[in-house]
Amino acid sequence: MRRAWLAAALCCALPSAAVTAQQRQVVIYRCTDASGQVTVQNDVACPPGTRQRKQVIDVPPPLPSYQPRDVRMPAVVAEERAQADAAIAAALPPPVPAAARQPPPPLFQCSTWDQQQYLTEEATPQERCAPLQVVGLDGVSPQGAARACQTVVDACQPVAAEALCQAWQRRVDEAEFRWKFAGAGAGDARRLEYEQLAATLANSACP
Structure with missing residues (x-):
């Protein structure tokens, strides 16, 4: 009984293995008709009256699923994060007691x-x-013309005292956005910028 059960199990497993082997190969048929026109098709033989060339191609196995770096090397990533956290903590000012807090530093609203x-x-x-438009004597911009620009100064004005806390909060929010959506290689610098601005706001008298 036990031998019969093993034989049945092996018979059931063989078709699955055969299907797997077949799935790793693709048959390409190159068909040439009487006029010399060539068509290429997969797994379908050429129609009668055409010259057929058959080629079997081994399909490479599927690539392994992508795993993030923190999954592949958790210890290395954890150590890098710990070092980055320590460096940022060392660059931040110490907390200021509530009774000693002052208004935040002045800000300027500028426009380019x-x-x-x-x-x-x-x-x-x-x-x-600021770029200048280069035109020829006929008033048309020639193709491939050299680019020119003129130096302009941004227009800036100080933020009013009553709007200073709100402006600082907006600046912190913008820095957080730049950090979290920073490209590769800019994350630590953007995070440090955000943390420093957030610490300045937290140490101020703003609510």
Whole structure:
């Protein structure tokens, strides 16, 4: 009885193994008709009256499923995160007691030549190179013409005292967005920027 059961199990397993082996090969038929026109088809023989060329191609096995780096090397990733956390913690100012907190540093609302808005602590406006349109004597921009630009200064004005806390919160939120959506290689720098701005706001008298 036991031998009969083993034989039945092996018979049931053989078709599955055969299907697996067949799935790893693809038969390509190259068909040429009487006029010399060539068609290529998979797993279907050429129609009568055509010259057939058959080729069996081994299909490579499927690639292993992708695993993130923290799954493949959890210890290495954990050590890197611990080092990054320690470096950021060392770069942040210590907490300020609530009774000693002051208003946050001044901010300036600036606008670039192309109407891009940003907040900054820098009192001196930034200089940028605004592109100029190059035209010929006929008033048409020639193809391949050299690019030119003129230096323009951002337009900045100080944020009012009553709006300073709200502006700082917006700046912190924008820095958090840049950090969490930073490209490869920029995550640590963006996170440090966010953590420093958040610590400045937390140490201020803003609610």
